[in-house]
Amino acid sequence: MAGKLTQRVPPPGKPGATPSLVGETPEPPVHICYHAPVLFRLLINFALLSFVVGCGGASATGPLNVRLGTERQTAVAELERRDYCRPAGPSLEVENYARCDSPGLQLGESWVVARYNENGELDQLTRYERQPDERRATERWEALVAGGRQAFGRESKQARARLSELAEPPNGTVAWVAWFSADATTITALYLVRPSAQSEPNVVEVVRWAITSE
Numbered sequence: 757m758a759g760k761l762t763q764r765v766p767p768p769g770k771p772g773a774t775p776s777l778v779g780e781t782p783e784p785p786v787h788i789c790y791h792a793p794v795l796f797r798l799l800i801n802f803a804l805l806s807f808v809v810g811c812g813g814a815s816a817t818g819p820l821n822v823r824l825g826t827e828r829q830t831a832v833a834e835l836e837r838r839d840y841c842r843p844a845g846p847s848l849e850v851e852n853y854a855r856c857d858s859p860g861l862q863l864g865e866s867w868v869v870a871r872y873n874e875n876g877e878l879d880q881l882t883r884y885e886r887q888p889d890e891r892r893a894t895e896r897w898e899a900l901v902a903g904g905r906q907a908f909g910r911e912s913k914q915a916r917a918r919l920s921e922l923a924e925p926p927n928g929t930v931a932w933v934a935w936f937s938a939d940a941t942t943i944t945a946l947y948l949v950r951p952s953a954q955s956e957p958n959v960v961e962v963v964r965w966a967i968t969s970e
Contacts, residue, residue: 818900818902818903818904818906818907819900819903819904819907819908819937819944819946819961819963820835820838820868820881820883820961820963821907821937821944822834822835822838822878822881822963823878823938823942824877824878824879824880824881824938824941824942824963824964824965825877825878826877826878827876827877827878828847828872828876828877828878831870831872831878835853835868835870836856839855839856839857840853840854840855840856840866840867840868841853841854841855841856847872847876848872849871849872850869850870850871850872851869851870851872852867852868852869853867853868853869853870854867855867865885865886866883866884866885866886867883867884868881868882868883868884869881869882869883869884879965880962880963880964880965881961881962881963881964882960882961882962882963883960883961884957884959884960885957885958885959885960885961886955886956886957886958886959887958887959890950890958893948893949893958893959894948896959897931897946897947897948897959900946900959900961901933901946904933904935904944904946907937908935908936908937908944909935911933911934911935912934912935912936914936915934915935915936915943915945915966916932916933916934916945918934918943918966919934919943919945919962919964919966922964922966922968923962923964925947926947926949926960927949927951927952928949928950928951928952929947929948929949930948930949930950931947931948932945932946932947932948933945933946934946936966937963940966941965941966941967942963942964942965942966943962943963943964943965943966944961944962944963945961945962945963946959946960946961947959947960947961947962
């Protein structure tokens with residue numbers, strides 16, 4: 757029976773905490789004179805764009821794309837390269853990785869939950885993102901989907917069907933896509949969620965095995 761993904765997750769950095777889940781055409785140069793209000797709006801838009809790109813890090817334009825089955829040390833290094841850092845403490849079956857530059861949970865925050873098997877190999881990854889509003893969540897989800905298409909090709913109906921057999925989408929899901937990644941043994945899925953509370957994530961990425969031992 758399919759399991760259920762929920763959005764109740766613990767703040768990262770608490771050892772032992774386990775989540776409930778889981779172009780443009782070039783134009784000739786012209787001289788432009790901006791009035792102060794127009795220039796101000798342009799500066800604000802540029803600042804917002806810089807903030808989004810800066811917060812995205814290495815994983816801004818697509819899924820995490822970290823291979824399952826990787827041994828823990830390599831997985832930690834791969835996640836750190838994507839700006840998700842492991843908290844200090846002993847190795848755990850389930851670990852929470854906050855953004856390296858922003859360990860707290862604020863609006864626009866992103867964090868990863870990694871699950872390891874008894875051999876210390878990466879068994880499942882879930883990335884949660886909490887965007888300030890529905891518009892930004894939709895834009896972020898669409899950007900991740902576009903990145904997924906670049907990495908894996910068009911989304912797969914077969915991958916979606918298989919994942920539906922393994923787990924239900926998170927509560928409040930309004931759209932989602934899936935791919936077979938790293939061959940047909942792994943599925944990457946991206947969910948756009950309308951959560952019941954602003955404190956809950958509204959973009960969720962799941963990387964899990966397509967084949968289970970059950």
